[in-house]
Amino acid sequence: MAATxxxxxxQQPVAVGDVLSKFEDFDAExxxxxxxxxxxxxxxxxxxxxxxxxxxxxxxDLGPDDFKSILEDDAQRAKYPIRWINIWNTSKQxxxxxxxxxxxxFSERLRALMKMKPSNGAExxxxxxLRQRQAAIGAxxxxxxxxxxxxxxxxxxGEKASNTDSNSQPDEPPLKPEHTVLSFHEQPAIETAPxxxxxxxxxxxxxxxxxxxxxxxxxxxSTHDSSKRDKQPNPLTQSSIRKALQALEAxxxxxxxxxxxxxxxxxxxxxxxxxxxxxxxxDYAAASPFQEARDTLAELTPIVLQSDSRKMKRKTSEIIPxxxxxxxxxxxLRHLFENYKNLIKKIMVTTKPEGATGDYPWSLxxxxxxxxxxxGPPEAFGEEARVVLAKSAMDRFDRLADRLEWVVLNTIxxxxxxxxxxxxxxxxxxxxxDSQATAKLNRSATLLAKLSVFFLPISFMTGYFGVEITxxxxxxxxxxxWYSFAGIASxxxxxxFFFGRMLMFFSDTLDNLGTKTGSxxxxxxxxxxxxxxxxxNSSRATSFVS
Numbered sequence: 001m002a003a004t005x006x007x008x009x010x011q012q013p014v015a016v017g018d019v020l021s022k023f024e025d026f027d028a029e030x031x032x033x034x035x036x037x038x039x040x041x042x043x044x045x046x047x048x049x050x051x052x053x054x055x056x057x058x059x060x061d062l063g064p065d066d067f068k069s070i071l072e073d074d075a076q077r078a079k080y081p082i083r084w085i086n087i088w089n090t091s092k093q094x095x096x097x098x099x100x101x102x103x104x105x106f107s108e109r110l111r112a113l114m115k116m117k118p119s120n121g122a123e124x125x126x127x128x129x130l131r132q133r134q135a136a137i138g139a140x141x142x143x144x145x146x147x148x149x150x151x152x153x154x155x156x157x158g159e160k161a162s163n164t165d166s167n168s169q170p171d172e173p174p175l176k177p178e179h180t181v182l183s184f185h186e187q188p189a190i191e192t193a194p195x196x197x198x199x200x201x202x203x204x205x206x207x208x209x210x211x212x213x214x215x216x217x218x219x220x221x222s223t224h225d226s227s228k229r230d231k232q233p234n235p236l237t238q239s240s241i242r243k244a245l246q247a248l249e250a251x252x253x254x255x256x257x258x259x260x261x262x263x264x265x266x267x268x269x270x271x272x273x274x275x276x277x278x279x280x281x282x283d284y285a286a287a288s289p290f291q292e293a294r295d296t297l298a299e300l301t302p303i304v305l306q307s308d309s310r311k312m313k314r315k316t317s318e319i320i321p322x323x324x325x326x327x328x329x330x331x332x333l334r335h336l337f338e339n340y341k342n343l344i345k346k347i348m349v350t351t352k353p354e355g356a357t358g359d360y361p362w363s364l365x366x367x368x369x370x371x372x373x374x375x376g377p378p379e380a381f382g383e384e385a386r387v388v389l390a391k392s393a394m395d396r397f398d399r400l401a402d403r404l405e406w407v408v409l410n411t412i413x414x415x416x417x418x419x420x421x422x423x424x425x426x427x428x429x430x431x432x433x434d435s436q437a438t439a440k441l442n443r444s445a446t447l448l449a450k451l452s453v454f455f456l457p458i459s460f461m462t463g464y465f466g467v468e469i470t471x472x473x474x475x476x477x478x479x480x481x482w483y484s485f486a487g488i489a490s491x492x493x494x495x496x497f498f499f500g501r502m503l504m505f506f507s508d509t510l511d512n513l514g515t516k517t518g519s520x521x522x523x524x525x526x527x528x529x530x531x532x533x534x535x536x537n538s539s540r541a542t543s544f545v546s
Contacts, residue, residue, distance in 0.1 A: 022059040041207075044088060047059065056222060071099070086185075088211075304316075
């Protein structure tokens with residue numbers, strides 16, 4: 001019987017103490033430097049961060065038994081109430097995915113999708129220079145009934161997580177708040193380097209670029225934030241997870257009525273997990289292709305506008321392929337950010353009571369603060385909240401959705417319209433250039449025809465005078481030739497002014513003659529054919545009468 005058990009169940013559980021020994025103080029400078037260097041490397045499989053307002057610890061490269069142990073251990077959750085589990089390349093960590101999926105009731109299909117290895121075709125199709133987006137799946141249980149919060153629009157829930165009636169399973173003990181955020185990443189598909197010698201460094205740079213936002217959020221959880229070391233830090237990549245917790249804790253401490261420590265821990269954990277969940281979405285580095293698109297359009301615009309100029313020496317054959325590639329990348333970005341916006345909409349809309357209107361009909365974040373429910377809990381509307389976030393995170397998601405629409409999507413649409421305008425302008429200028437070339441060719445052909453009209457009679461005359469016939473050339477003199485040359489040249493020169501009209505006259509005359517000839521032939525054919533059939537019918541009628 002033991003031989004048929006899965007390998008995961010046959011393994012002896014790891015002691016909690018062994019797992020805790022793998023955690024290190026994330027606020028220690030040496031630990032921070034090592035984590036910052038190794039967490040985003042290709043060799044790193046996963047990392048787990050547990051933190052509160054005053055303490056933080058981190059562990060890397062945990063096994064499935066380690067995950068099982070830390071998910072069941074609540075001994076130090078008061079000190080580290082917030083947990084972030086990040087899994088790189090889920091297809092190579094199927095056992096860890098299985099442990100986490102069992103804990104948070106992921107469906108069998110979702111687990112299979114996470115563990116599925118990408119096909120070679122998918123890897124070969126990774127030819128765009130776009131940053132690969134990470135799919136973040138958050139699991140945050142902030143109410144006594146407990147829900148699995150998803151940041152992945154295609155997430156399928158298990159039976160316990162998808163049941164909206166909290167009283168339908170009386171035999172199951174209520175789930176405790178865990179304030180856990182999960183982020184899963186599929187195997188990255190990296191394009192081929194320009195040269196084989198650069199492939200290794202190319203892979204490292206692309207992987208670092210793909211994981212930049214996750215690593216930025218990770219580094220800012222520590223007090224040794226790497227952005228503080230930069231002389232000119234990017235304000236768009238700065239987060240305030242622990243600072244916000246410390247400010248909230250200080251604010252709550254100044255209240256006249258003190259909050260019990262257990263309730264304060266829950267409020268801080270709710271706030272920290274919600275903000276962490278938000279900052280995993282707020283990836284402003286994803287907008288970096290916009291600058292590349294702007295530079296490409298600025299480079300191609302003068303080339304397109306001068307494409308019909310004779311002085312244009314640059315090749316214009318690459319314009320349309322580059323515009324097509326840029327348009328393809330921008331369309332992919334638009335689909336990505338539209339999915340982000342729809343996902344944020346699903347996060348904001350926890351339920352839809354009757355009469356609700358607007359993009360975000362009713363939001364827990366707009367009617368509640370932290371864990372209080374002034375208008376009644378979501379269950380009062382007949383459905384438990386799918387996503388439970390702090391009000392500050394809900395407000396941030398609301399603003400992020402507006403920025404996605406007003407800034408990102410509108411910018412993409414503007415670039416796409418500019419690409420379309422450049423393509424149309426290029427084709428119009430090319431057509432105009434071809435028309436000008438055709439007109440020039442027609443003028444050259446007309447000039448050659450006129451020169452032929454001028455010199456052809458002279459050639460005939462010269463050939464006539466060059467004939468060696470004794471009876472003729474005895475009457476010719478040089479004066480006869482030059483008089484004849486002057487006369488024929490004058491007539492030919494005068495004929496040039498009437499050549500076009502004469503050509504049109506003869507062309508129209510021949511066309512009319514051909515049309516009349518065709519009509520006469522057709523009429524004669526029909527008459528002969530009609531007489532033949534009429535004679536045949538008369539013969540048959542005579543035979544019938546006789």
